[in-house]
Amino acid sequence: MTDIDTSQSGAVSDGNPGTPGTDLARHDGALPDRFENPGLPAHVHRAADDDPAAAKRAEKQVATLFGLSMLATLVFLVGYFAIRDEATFYLPGVGLAKTQNVVLGLSLGFALFFIGIGAVHWAKTLMSDEEIVEERHPQRSDDRARSAAVTTVLDGGTNAQLGRRPLILYSLGGAMGLFALPFVLQIAGSLGPVDGPEELKHTIWDLENNDGKPIRLMRDPEMTPIKLDEVTNGSVFHVMPETLQKYIDENHGVLEAKAKAAVILIRLDPNDIKVAKARDWGVDGVVAYSKICTHVGCAVGLYEQGTHHLLCPCHQSTFDLTEDCKVIFGPARRPLPQLKIQVDDAGYLVAPEGFHEPVGPSFWERKR
Structure with a gap:
């Protein structure tokens, strides 16, 4: 350990006998010259x-x-x-x-x-x-x-x-x-479909992708069918159409359609649903809505069972399931589109028709 001996004159010793202290401060306030200015190296011409x-x-x-x-x-x-x-x-x-x-x-x-x-x-x-070397100067330069x-x-x-x-x-x-x-x-x-909202209505849920027959709702990503009695009160399922893989195979691996087809399935008490259309398009309180936020297209997957609110994690848009996913908070300006569902003879949940309104962001609503 090196001992530091400080005297009243401001000299500091490095602890070695006979070594004079180095002045850190002088009575006249001037700083000591410790190093010579090395200057700039000789300029090398290219x-x-x-x-x-x-x-x-x-x-x-x-x-x-x-x-x-x-x-x-x-x-x-x-x-x-x-x-x-x-x-x-x-x-x-x-x-x-x-x-x-x-x-x-x-x-x-x-x-x-x-x-x-x-x-x-x-x-x-x-x-x-x-x-070029420039000396430091006050931050605010004069007009000159x-x-x-x-x-x-x-x-x-x-x-x-x-x-x-x-x-x-x-x-x-x-x-x-x-x-x-x-x-x-x-x-x-590239910012949106050329044909406006009509193109956004068409998803894999369209019956033409299943020869006109209702399309089963499948768990995502397991892709297993869902029976009505498997959906308990308050449960949440992330859903894809049964025709997903067939569509991808027939369209050379196009996966964009998967994002448009994402659906969230939730069961409520039928008495809590305040909008007749939402109740009629569901089954015993089980309702299905597009997962794609109508603000900028993030996935709406956060469900508050106590309030029956769906939240978008990106910008906190909040949708009320009891009022047909009406927007109650945040930048979204349009409810989540509902997917009509029914139960087939085997007890599985199916979609008898596709979306009736565009899914995803509502940029197409702006005046052009």
């Missing part, structure tokens, strides 16, 4: 700084990288329109993958990658790399300093050689401009 031919090669390399970004973006745009949504292929280590998703993801990633690499190469080879900052920014454009390197300027503009198109395309063309 090939492009002294050789116009090297600078031209670097310019072409940067433009090539931006050109590759544009090419990747064009692949994204072509893939978006040309690849069928149902197309799939086997991806080692992943399994069955949608061709369009893979192509769009890789092309968009490469488009951004080449823009970034091009910008880095541009900065490393052509932009000014003179070392602010004006100088504006001048520095403008000088930065000059140092980047935008005026001298039009090939880089145009290729960067093309890469950045094209890179924005995939986002515009997705916003304009």
Whole structure:
């Protein structure tokens, strides 16, 4: 252990005999000079700084990288329109993958990658790399300093050689401009069905997926049928249609429909149900509703038996089961759609028809 001996003069000893103390404070308030300023290392010139031919090669390399970004973006745009949504292929280590998703993801990633690499190469080879040291100053600069900052920014454009390197300027503009198109395309063309709410009414619960016959309600994920006498008061079942696997097989592994078809099945005391339609569409207090929140589509799976409320865990939208899943709290603006159910001759719960209203978020209700 090292002993520290502090005297009134402010000297500190490191405990070694004969070692003078180091002044941590002086009477005049000045700090001691402990280290010499090492200064900046000698500036190393790059090939492009002294050789116009090297600078031209670097310019072409940067433009090539931006050109590759544009090419990747064009692949994204072509893939978006040309690849069928149902197309799939086997991806080692992943399994069955949608061709369009893979192509769009890789092309968009490469488009951004080449823009970034091009910008880095541009900065490393052509932009000014003179070392600058600036002393600390008060946070709020005076007007003269602010004006100088504006001048520095403008000088930065000059140092980047935008005026001298039009090939880089145009290729960067093309890469950045094209890179924005995939986002515009997705916003304009992919946020919701083209045909509006009518398309959202159609789910796997439609009887056409079962040759017009009622569809059994199946436990999810066990996919076993549910008898009426198995649903006790207050119990909750997460339900899928019996035709789920058949639909997926016939539509080349499309799983989006599974999300639309998710249903929650709950049994209440029939006397607690206040809406006649909700009571008539159920069986002895057993009711079935879409699990997809009408706000932004999260899964509504939290049930409070004491209050008969269904809660969405994402944004706390709350639905009252006794009033046909009326919204009583939160950002949702539309009740959960009810699925009409009956009991077949074997005692199993079945859906004699599909949803009568769109499931999921209600963005289509907004004025266009």
